[in-house]
Amino acid sequence: MTNPADLTLAQLRDALKAKKVSSLEATDAYLARIEKAKVLNTFVTVTADKARDMAKASDARLAKGPNNSDVGDLEGVPLGVKDLFCTEGVLTTAGSHILDGFQPRYESTVTANLWRDGAVMLGKLNMDEFAMGSSNETSYYGNVINPWRREGDDAPLTPGGSSGGSSASVAARLCAGATATDTGGSIRQPASLTNTVGVKPTYGRVSRWGVVAFASSLDQAGPMAQDVRDAAVMLKSMAGHDPKDSTSIDRAVPDYEAALGQSIKGLKIGVPKEYRIDGMPEEIENLWSQGIAWMKDAGCEIVDISLPLTKYALPVYYIVAPAEASSNLARYDGVKYGHRASDYQDILSMYENTRAEGFGDEVKRRILIGTYVLSAGYYDAYYLRAQKVRKKIFDEFTDAFSKVDLILTPSAPSAAFGLGEKTSDPVQMYLNDVFTVTGNLAGLPGASVPAGYDKQGLPLGLQLLARPFDEETMFKGMYALEQAAGANRRPQEWWA
Numbered sequence: 001m002t003n004p005a006d007l008t009l010a011q012l013r014d015a016l017k018a019k020k021v022s023s024l025e026a027t028d029a030y031l032a033r034i035e036k037a038k039v040l041n042t043f044v045t046v047t048a049d050k051a052r053d054m055a056k057a058s059d060a061r062l063a064k065g066p067n068n069s070d071v072g073d074l075e076g077v078p079l080g081v082k083d084l085f086c087t088e089g090v091l092t093t094a095g096s097h098i099l100d101g102f103q104p105r106y107e108s109t110v111t112a113n114l115w116r117d118g119a120v121m122l123g124k125l126n127m128d129e130f131a132m133g134s135s136n137e138t139s140y141y142g143n144v145i146n147p148w149r150r151e152g153d154d155a156p157l158t159p160g161g162s163s164g165g166s167s168a169s170v171a172a173r174l175c176a177g178a179t180a181t182d183t184g185g186s187i188r189q190p191a192s193l194t195n196t197v198g199v200k201p202t203y204g205r206v207s208r209w210g211v212v213a214f215a216s217s218l219d220q221a222g223p224m225a226q227d228v229r230d231a232a233v234m235l236k237s238m239a240g241h242d243p244k245d246s247t248s249i250d251r252a253v254p255d256y257e258a259a260l261g262q263s264i265k266g267l268k269i270g271v272p273k274e275y276r277i278d279g280m281p282e283e284i285e286n287l288w289s290q291g292i293a294w295m296k297d298a299g300c301e302i303v304d305i306s307l308p309l310t311k312y313a314l315p316v317y318y319i320v321a322p323a324e325a326s327s328n329l330a331r332y333d334g335v336k337y338g339h340r341a342s343d344y345q346d347i348l349s350m351y352e353n354t355r356a357e358g359f360g361d362e363v364k365r366r367i368l369i370g371t372y373v374l375s376a377g378y379y380d381a382y383y384l385r386a387q388k389v390r391k392k393i394f395d396e397f398t399d400a401f402s403k404v405d406l407i408l409t410p411s412a413p414s415a416a417f418g419l420g421e422k423t424s425d426p427v428q429m430y431l432n433d434v435f436t437v438t439g440n441l442a443g444l445p446g447a448s449v450p451a452g453y454d455k456q457g458l459p460l461g462l463q464l465l466a467r468p469f470d471e472e473t474m475f476k477g478m479y480a481l482e483q484a485a486g487a488n489r490r491p492q493e494w495w496a
Helices: 009-017 023-036 048-063 109-116 164-171 188-194 228-238 282-297 308-331 347-358 361-374 379-400 426-433 437-441 471-485
Strands: 043-046 078-082 120-125 177-182 197-200 220-225 268-272 301-305 406-410 446-453 459-466
Touching: 009 023, 009 048, 009 228, 023 043, 023 048, 023 078, 023 120, 043 164, 048 120, 078 164, 109 177, 109 228, 120 164, 164 177, 164 188, 164 220, 177 197, 177 228, 188 197, 188 446, 188 459, 197 228, 197 471, 220 228, 228 471, 268 282, 282 301, 282 406, 282 446, 282 459, 282 471, 308 361, 308 379, 308 426, 308 437, 361 379, 379 437, 406 471, 446 471, 459 471
Parallel strands: 078 120, 078 177, 268 301, 268 406
Antiparallel strands: 043 120, 177 220, 197 220, 197 446, 406 459, 446 459
């Protein structure tokens, strides 16, 4: 039998049901790889004992036969969980010092859905602190290292952010798939930088209950996977209506895997001219042109569209997101859980010292920005105006989707960059989300698919955006792109 860690999630699922491998064997194979890959720093917590117990329980269910009603769609498949998802009795940090020692007494809806379907938890994955970052350099638990390297260069590269632990773990085959979250591009950008597939579903498609909040009107959980089929399998399990989440939409969850391979002939693919930004690397421009050609070859009609408000997307995002973060992060004060400062004189100094010690620089920066734009005298000038522009961006997409079925753009403005290269300039770092934030502001489903490599051998991705709740059409387009690109290389295992 091939090493289980060399299989895709879908292949492993089928091998488990055919009894060609056991869940315990697959779990042990991944745990061994995690141990060898500590230098990548992808895991905050490895739950080896829990994983083996879950795997044994899966093997017992699988022993009764694949048609046993107790066997779930992900039975026995080992997964990694971004450390933003609350997991009962397991340390949950959101990458922050302020949540030191926090072990939730409840399970997030997303992870509960995965365990219901038989998945196995390998552990909690590193991430930018409170999901604030595009390079996984803001985590209290240290930088995550991209398993990819430039040809002939050993310099450590970013795996993207904030879901850097998820993207690096999937790319390095340390788990069969991983949960992730996307507030401004935190699934799609790291997927592009690591040659993985990342899907941000429509806002409301996947429950946010039990997911540590960054910006509540933008956050959305989704899968990171080795290929499009794996992402489809994971999303079907993760999605669904949840009465505990007031923003969860009560709509049936389609079988996304069944959509793969269906013809996309006749689909209209929109190409927004505003995404051709100044200074965009020639390799990104060429990849985009190649993607357009692939879709045309598949029988799609290419339609030039205009989204003129795109230029305001980043400014709007960096008003709305910090404002919501300022409100959401007010709950971390050292009173009930997490870190508490040891040096204080009264309740006020306890709050102040705890938050000063517990939050990192980027989180403090965004709390300050958010508090400022919500303050008296500035609320109308900044926050209210940003929300009005956000609605116009949504209207612009609604109009565009009356003419096209999907929109094709680059996923990120560059390949993976070196750790430390952009940390001194927050604005340069924020520009990494230039192609992705519009999807969050408008609540659209979006995905990044591996599509090629730059001159230094680093992966590049293409993004598809779809109408709200039309993930099925998006998956059809993703699969067609994946088949045309054939960009399925794996990184050399220099860490092993």
